[in-house]
Amino acid sequence: MLKIFNDKVYGLDESLIASGYPMVGSQIESWEDEITLNEKDYKRASKLGNVPTGTGHDNFLKGIIVQFDITYPNYWTPQFQRYHFADIVSSTSKMHRLIKMDLKASCNEYVDDAVIEILQKWIDIFNSFIPGQETIEIENKIYSKYEIYMKVISNCPMGLEQTMRVTTSYLQLKTIYQQRRHHKLKEDWGNFCDWCLTLPHFEEFCLNNIK
Known part of the structure; x- marks a missing residue:
């Protein structure tokens, strides 16, 4: 809310x-x-x-x-951003912090648990990369680290609160x-x-x- x-x-x-x-x-x-x-x-x-x-x-x-x-x-x-004079001084960042967030606590009550589980899966995969690792195989498909990160961002629910x-x-x-x-x-x-x-x-x- x-x-x-x-x-x-x-x-x-x-x-x-x-x-x-x-x-x-x-x-x-x-x-x-x-x-x-x-x-x-x-x-x-x-x-x-x-x-x-x-x-x-x-x-x-x-x-x-x-x-x-x-x-x-x-x-x-x-x-909100359609209004001409409503300048954002600073804000919390999905790009910097989404992979570290407590998703359950960060989403509003309308986000389905299944949606959170899907996003958490991709976050866990992203966080499993070790320094220097650039690809990972998941179900016989090779993903780059960038692709996994885009999975994280693209599956973020609109009910995430910042x-x-x-x-x-x-x-x-x-x-x-x-x-x-x-x-x-x-x-x-x-x-x-x-x-x-x-x-x-x-x-x-x-x-x-x-x-």
């Missing part, structure tokens, strides 16, 4: 002030050490942030940066929430959208017009 943790939000206060720049003259004052926001700032942010996606008036949401760690099943990433750290913004999360709130992958996108609601002022600034 998708899980989000270690989340941080940056630039919220500064972006609320910047949302008022279009109505200010050419002179912008420097911020003090402590930024003081008032009711007018929050009302303006809520009004601008809740315009329809794509109209451009919610651009200040770009400045509210969110970073988080997320543990996810592999079938979820193609959908973790990555992501940088994104309220503007992108607003789009994600609108598109994925009622998605067919209700456990994963449902958890993601529920997490969005825990971010400071996210519902107020992004969702008043769609909830």
Whole structure:
């Protein structure tokens, strides 16, 4: 199941002030050490942030940066990676670690035991190679070490779970929430959208017009 943790939000206060720049003259004052926001700032942010996606008036949401760690099943990433501003800082690696993983612990509950057994068979064969060995015979067929490794990677189930750290913004999360709130992958996108609601002022600034 998708899980989000270690989340941080940056630039919220500064972006609320910047949302008022279009109505200010050419002179912008420097911020003090402590930024003081008032009711007018929050009302303006809520009004601008809740315009329809794509109209451009919610651009200040770009400045509210969110970073988080997320543990996810592999079938979820193609959908997440379609979003323009959702940069992966770093992630766990199948290429480096799959042959060392505890598969039962690393796969979600929907992966069949038979699938894990097949993958474990190819991992065990790969790990049986000794230094300098480049081929192995299995049932009267010769396989190269590369071919065995490709068997490992190609038979990896989509329910394998990995973790990555992501940088994104309220503007992108607003789009994600609108598109994925009622998605067919209700456990994963449902958890993601529920997490969005825990971010400071996210519902107020992004969702008043769609909830």
